Amino acid sequence: MKKALLLMFCVVFFSSILVGCVSSESAGSSSESTNSGEKSSDKIKIAVVPKLVGIPYFNASEVGAKRAGEELGVEVIYTGPTQGDAAQQVRVIEDLISQQVDVIAVAPNDSAALTPVLKKAKEAGIHVMDWDTPADPELVEISVSQIDNEAYGRHLAQILVEQMGTDSGDFAILTGGMSAANLNLWIDWAMKEVEENYPNLNLVTEKVPTNEKQQEAYQKTLDLLRAYPDLKGIMAFSTVAPLGAAQAIEERGLEGEVALVGTALPTDSLPFLENGSLDVATLWDPEKLGYLTVALAKELVEGKMPTDGQDVPGVGVIEVRGKTVIMGPPTDFTAENAAEYNF
Amino acid sequence: MKNLSKESILGLFLVGLFVFMSLFAPGFLASSNLKNMMFQLPEFSILALAMMVVILTAGIDLSLTFVASLSGVVIAIALSSGYSIPMALLAGLLVALACGLLNGVFVAKIGVSPILVTLGTMILFEGINLSITKGHSISGFPSAYNLIGNGYFFGLVPVSLVIMIVLIIVTTVLLNKTKWGRSVYMVGSNPIATLFSGINTSRALMWVYLFSSLMAFVASVIMTARYNSAKVDMGSAYLLQCVAAAVLGGTQIQGGYGKVIGTVYAVCIFQILSSGLNLLGVHRSIVDVMIGVILIAVLIINYVSSQLEKRKSIKEQAKSVA
Amino acid sequence: MKAILKSKEMSIAAILILLCIILSYLSPAFFTFSNLTDVLKANAVLGILAIGMTLVIITGGIDVSVAAVTSAVAVITGHLMIYLPDSFLSLLVIFLVAPLCGIVFGLINGYLVAKVEIPAIVVTLGMMSIISGAILYLTNGVYVNSRNFPSIFIDFANAKILGISILVYIFFAVAALTWYVMKNTVIGRSVFAIGGNSKSAIRVGIDFKKVQMFVFAYMGFLAGIAAIVQTAYIKAIDPNGLIGFELIVIAAVVIGGANILGGRGTVFGTILGVILLGVMQNGLILAHIDTYWQKVVVGSIILLAVSYDHIQYKRAQSQLSNIKVEA
Numbered sequence: 004m005k006k007a008l009l010l011m012f013c014v015v016f017f018s019s020i021l022v023g024c025v026s027s028e029s030a031g032s033s034s035e036s037t038n039s040g041e042k043s044s045d046k047i048k049i050a051v052v053p054k055l056v057g058i059p060y061f062n063a064s065e066v067g068a069k070r071a072g073e074e075l076g077v078e079v080i081y082t083g084p085t086q087g088d089a090a091q092q093v094r095v096i097e098d099l100i101s102q103q104v105d106v107i108a109v110a111p112n113d114s115a116a117l118t119p120v121l122k123k124a125k126e127a128g129i130h131v132m133d134w135d136t137p138a139d140p141e142l143v144e145i146s147v148s149q150i151d152n153e154a155y156g157r158h159l160a161q162i163l164v165e166q167m168g169t170d171s172g173d174f175a176i177l178t179g180g181m182s183a184a185n186l187n188l189w190i191d192w193a194m195k196e197v198e199e200n201y202p203n204l205n206l207v208t209e210k211v212p213t214n215e216k217q218q219e220a221y222q223k224t225l226d227l228l229r230a231y232p233d234l235k236g237i238m239a240f241s242t243v244a245p246l247g248a249a250q251a252i253e254e255r256g257l258e259g260e261v262a263l264v265g266t267a268l269p270t271d272s273l274p275f276l277e278n279g280s281l282d283v284a285t286l287w288d289p290e291k292l293g294y295l296t297v298a299l300a301k302e303l304v305e306g307k308m309p310t311d312g313q314d315v316p317g318v319g320v321i322e323v324r325g326k327t328v329i330m331g332p333p334t335d336f337t338a339e340n341a342a343e344y345n346f
Numbered sequence: 347m348k349n350l351s352k353e354s355i356l357g358l359f360l361v362g363l364f365v366f367m368s369l370f371a372p373g374f375l376a377s378s379n380l381k382n383m384m385f386q387l388p389e390f391s392i393l394a395l396a397m398m399v400v401i402l403t404a405g406i407d408l409s410l411t412f413v414a415s416l417s418g419v420v421i422a423i424a425l426s427s428g429y430s431i432p433m434a435l436l437a438g439l440l441v442a443l444a445c446g447l448l449n450g451v452f453v454a455k456i457g458v459s460p461i462l463v464t465l466g467t468m469i470l471f472e473g474i475n476l477s478i479t480k481g482h483s484i485s486g487f488p489s490a491y492n493l494i495g496n497g498y499f500f501g502l503v504p505v506s507l508v509i510m511i512v513l514i515i516v517t518t519v520l521l522n523k524t525k526w527g528r529s530v531y532m533v534g535s536n537p538i539a540t541l542f543s544g545i546n547t548s549r550a551l552m553w554v555y556l557f558s559s560l561m562a563f564v565a566s567v568i569m570t571a572r573y574n575s576a577k578v579d580m581g582s583a584y585l586l587q588c589v590a591a592a593v594l595g596g597t598q599i600q601g602g603y604g605k606v607i608g609t610v611y612a613v614c615i616f617q618i619l620s621s622g623l624n625l626l627g628v629h630r631s632i633v634d635v636m637i638g639v640i641l642i643a644v645l646i647i648n649y650v651s652s653q654l655e656k657r658k659s660i661k662e663q664a665k666s667v668a
Numbered sequence: 669m670k671a672i673l674k675s676k677e678m679s680i681a682a683i684l685i686l687l688c689i690i691l692s693y694l695s696p697a698f699f700t701f702s703n704l705t706d707v708l709k710a711n712a713v714l715g716i717l718a719i720g721m722t723l724v725i726i727t728g729g730i731d732v733s734v735a736a737v738t739s740a741v742a743v744i745t746g747h748l749m750i751y752l753p754d755s756f757l758s759l760l761v762i763f764l765v766a767p768l769c770g771i772v773f774g775l776i777n778g779y780l781v782a783k784v785e786i787p788a789i790v791v792t793l794g795m796m797s798i799i800s801g802a803i804l805y806l807t808n809g810v811y812v813n814s815r816n817f818p819s820i821f822i823d824f825a826n827a828k829i830l831g832i833s834i835l836v837y838i839f840f841a842v843a844a845l846t847w848y849v850m851k852n853t854v855i856g857r858s859v860f861a862i863g864g865n866s867k868s869a870i871r872v873g874i875d876f877k878k879v880q881m882f883v884f885a886y887m888g889f890l891a892g893i894a895a896i897v898q899t900a901y902i903k904a905i906d907p908n909g910l911i912g913f914e915l916i917v918i919a920a921v922v923i924g925g926a927n928i929l930g931g932r933g934t935v936f937g938t939i940l941g942v943i944l945l946g947v948m949q950n951g952l953i954l955a956h957i958d959t960y961w962q963k964v965v966v967g968s969i970i971l972l973a974v975s976y977d978h979i980q981y982k983r984a985q986s987q988l989s990n991i992k993v994e995a
Contacts, residue, residue, distance in 0.1 A: 057809030058908060085630050086911075088583040089483075089573055094386055098624040101379035115485030115575030121494050127378065181481030181960070182578050209959040216909050217902045222710045226953035229697040243811075243906065250903065271904075274815050290368055316854060408915070452975060457982065461928050462974045465919050470967025477960040586732075586793065593790045631804035638797030647788040653897075 046078050048104040049300045051293065052095055052110050053083040054135070058215075059268055060242050060289050061110075063346045064135075067293030070279050074317070077301050081293075082103060087180075089113035091121045106300040108147070110135035114184065118142065130303050134296040136185045137327075144305060147296050149287040150217045152185070155333060156192025157263060159285065162335065163236050164201055166262035166282040171203030172235035175227050176210040177220055177248055177265075179241025186240045189266075193238060207231045213244045220247025228255055239265035245284060249275035269336040269344040276338040284336040290346050291318050295330055352596040353608040355536060359644060360611050360618070367622035371635060374625055383621050385496075386460055388510035389568045390584055390591070391613040395517050396561035397588040402521075403534045403554050404601025405460030410588065412471040413559050415580040417442040418566035422484040422576035431491050437561050446559025447552075471472035475578045479631045485575035494591075495572030506568045511566065526553055534601025544592055591616060594641050615640065646656045675695035676925040676932075680940045686813050687947055695954040703950070705832050710841040711946035713898045715939060717913075718920040719846050720890035722938045723883045725921055727862050728930025729781060731887050735913035737773045741766050741895035743803055746812055746905035754818040762821070767892035773799070774888020775881070782880035795925040796914070808909045814903040825900035835897050842890060847935050855882050893920070920945050923973060943971070 028227040052070045054060035072079030084091035085205070089112045097120060099107055107124050111117045111133060118139045121131050125142065134147040164170050176193075178186050190210055197204050203238040206208045211227065213220040220239065224247060228234060237252075239245040247266025249272070252261050265272075276280035295318045301310055309315075311323040322329040336344065367374045392412060400407040417438040424434035445467065452463040497505045521527035529550040532540040541547045570576045594610035597604030616637060623633050692699035700973075717734050724731045745766045773795070780791040813860035814822060827834040850856040858879050861869040870876050899905060918928075924941025926933025948969060954964045 057804040059809060059811045062808050082630055085634060086583045088579060089577060090569060090581050091583050093573060098621055101376060101382055102625060103371055113483045113575055113577050115483050116573035118574045119492065119572060181476055187481065208956060211959050215908055217904065218909060221902065223953060225706055226950055229703055230954045230956060231696060241863060271813055272810050274813055298642040451973065456975050456978060458974045458978045459928050462922050466967050466970035466974065469927060469963050469970065473961065473963025473967055476963060560879050599789045629805055631801040634797045634801030638794040640795035641790060642780065645790055646784055649784050649786065
């Protein structure tokens with residue numbers, strides 16, 4: 004065992020000597036970037052990277068991004084990790100840099116984790132933007148935001164109060180995951196709205212994680228309803244949590260007593276909106292978001308920056324604040340209008 | 347050609363895959379892609395090696411990636427609140443070793459089966475991490491620290507790759523040349539006989555879990571430096587991939603057999619497959635399918651070749667008898 | 669041997685009872701009929717899969733592809749359901765198709781393990797990767813909601829007998845069936861025999877390969893049933909809904925006293941393990957534990973439970989050897 008320790012020690016020692024020779028630049032990198040300047044095909048290549056592939060929300064934005072690609076005559080590569088893991092997302096972006104695309108638009112799982120790789124992309128002459136969730140603001144050229152995060156968080160708190168019919172009483176929050184940055188942001192803004200304008204509302208426990216799974220949201224809502232019998236309202240963040248929560252409320256027959264608002268897609272939540280267990284779902288059209296991202300990416304390559312009040316065909320009028328582009332206000336889906344939407 | 351070991355078959359497969367991707371995947375041999383692969387390999391292969399050593403003792407370490415993310419978070423907190431790099435690394439190391447110690451005590455001293463212990467500690471470490479960070483990511487490191495993940499030695503070889511190669515050599519030496527290494531294999535193949543032959547099995551096991559947590563620490567340093575942040579689910583996707591890499595590399599899940607080089611080959615195969623298929627424009631979920639297919643295919647090849655060998659040796663025996 | 673088995677289950681039962689006492693003290697809502705039946709309903713899928721996993725683990729195997737297989741069957745039957753008319757026959761079709769699909773997946777696993785002699789973890793790890801990748805590729809993660817199901821299925825999902833959901837009865841029926849198969853059929857008894865002592869079991873003429881094929885096929889069969897229960901539980905198909913579930917299934921089995929290296933395990937112990945996990949999840953919110961600390965609590969309870977159980981087991985064994993010495 005002593006031998007092993009000694010060996011370890013030697014390794015540590017030698018490596019500490021070698022640390023002196025570390026540099027941040029690869030010797031070959033300067034000559035290489037000139038090579039990558041020459042693109043083999045003249046069609047603009049736009050890579051759109053979601054947080055993960057294979058969930059309804061990002062599928063819908065894929066449809067929009069691909070449609071934009073066809074209509075605007077650009078090549079759209081829509082690829083992302085199969086799990087919402089920052090490390091896997093970095094790998095995907097590195098591979099895209101190898102493919103020498105023109106633009107990388109990413110929805111970061113963890114914005115800080117992407118900073119080094121986005122720097123690398125910029126050095127390779129690739130335009131960098133973010134969409135859905137902001138990345139490092141110093142690196143991106145355009146930041147496409149579906150929504151004004153502050154307004155959205157506050158809006159959720161407001162519609163909850165509206166549905167509860169009172170601004171006092173107990174409420175709870177369900178979230179997709181404790182580490183989901185944009186969900187946390189909305190929850191923080193919603194809580195701020197509650198603190199400032201509805202001081203009599205009482206959050207019974209910290210936000211409850213549901214692991215992005217409907218069955219967990221269902222079980223935990225049942226438990227919440229039992230643990231806090233005076234519960235009057237629930238805010239559910241993530242696209243499946245509202246569905247599970249609605250199922251629990253329906254099973255208990257509490258449709259009239261417990262108000263539920265959440266961030267769900269209209270097609271998924273339609274049955275729950277119709278039976279009254281889910282009062283309001285509010286979201287934007289993710290397909291439009293995908294479309295807008297690709298449209299702005301194409302203009303970026305052509306050297307055009309978006310302007311405030313610009314009317315993007317197929318999307319509508321956008322709001323621009325500095326680098327940030329805001330697509331527009333969210334749509335509230337209720338039993339009356341949800342059937343009109345197809346996403 | 348006669349006595350092809352499991353590892354050499356895997357090595358040949360690796361070469362074949364490399365040639366295939368070079369021929370068919372556009373830009374596979376471009377320096378930017380090769381560089382990417384060099385940066386992507388270390389964290390995964392270090393974790394896979396840690397997993398392999400644990401599997402050698404007929405155990406498994408499900409808490410591995412969570413040890414890494416917990417120690418990463420501690421390093422990140424220390425760095426972002428202004429401590430020097432060595433101090434932060436020391437803090438991360440201590441946390442990782444404490445996690446390893448906890449696993450070790452339950453497995454080696456109390457004798458609970460490793461899968462249960464590490465399942466419990468996996469949830470425990472994740473919980474501790476969550477209650478420290480509240481799920482937020484922690485960032486803001488000095489740029490000198492980021493060089494560990496993104497820097498080059500002499501402008502050529504990534505630092506993290508050098509660390510990986512050193513660790514591969516160290517692990518090989520530790521497993522093959524030291525008393526501890528031999529006892530690891532023995533514990534894996536027959537713990538009771540090993541105990542009776544005068545080896546302190548519980549101490550050997552203890553060191554196995556400390557070793558794996560040490561490797562998790564190194565991986566976490568590389569990951570935090572490369573991704574410039576630490577978060578509760580950092581690297582969690584590597585967990586099952588590590589087990590897959592170890593078993594693809596020929597490590598027996600019942601313990602007692604496994605070679606470092608096999609695991610390294612397996613990690614390289616996964617890497618080439620994932621980069622190459624991506625360059626070919628294959629959907630990412632198909633990459634998962636391919637990894638599964640290869641896992642099973644390589645073992646079928648092993649089986650067929652061992653069957654052929656058996657038949658051959660029976661024939662030869664028959665001949666010599668005749 | 670029996671005494672040890674007994675003590676092993678007794679210690680889990682003791683922990684479970686202790687936990688229940690603490691929880692009913694902390695929350696008046698815990699020890700109520702509706703809460704306890706909810707716990708059972710919520711863990712029916714876990715329970716069904718864990719029972720199948722128990723047999724696999726007794727024979728020294730493991731199946732990490734269960735969650736993927738269950739999702740695959742749920743996706744297949746769910747999409748089939750969209751085209752089925754609203755009649756009782758549709759329900760019958762579902763109950764035929766789902767277990768059959770599951771058995772097919774199980775037989776593939778079983779063939780590779782038993783005939784090609786690849787270690788079970790490698791086969792099932794590979795299958796998990798293949799199946800979940802394929803599901804993601806084919807469905808693109810598309811969620812299907814209850815509007816597309818025939819209403820007979822919704823009625824079935826909501827059915828209650830004596831105030832208890834039908835899903836709980838399915839769980840208990842699976843447990844009873846498995847217990848019967850293990851006790852009263854030749855193949856079931858050979859699983860036990862191999863569990864007891866594989867070498868002597870093979871010597872007395874039990875076909876180990878056949879038993880392996882059987883346990884994996886049975887696991888697949890139960891995964892098929894679990895798929896129906898899962899679809900009925902959430903009244904939707906979520907292709908991503910069971911990611912990572914295999915670890916919880918294995919946890920329930922080993923907490924229930926099965927030895928992960930094979931040779932030991934009972935259906936009853938597994939059910940206790942499932943209920944322990946379920947009660948723990950349920951109790952965390954009822955006991956008003958801060959969500960950030962919930963995982964710390966769960967991890968600690970698992971560690972405590974398994975080491976307590978192991979110390980019990982060790983003590984029992986040392987007593988056993990003492991008796992031998994005396995005799």
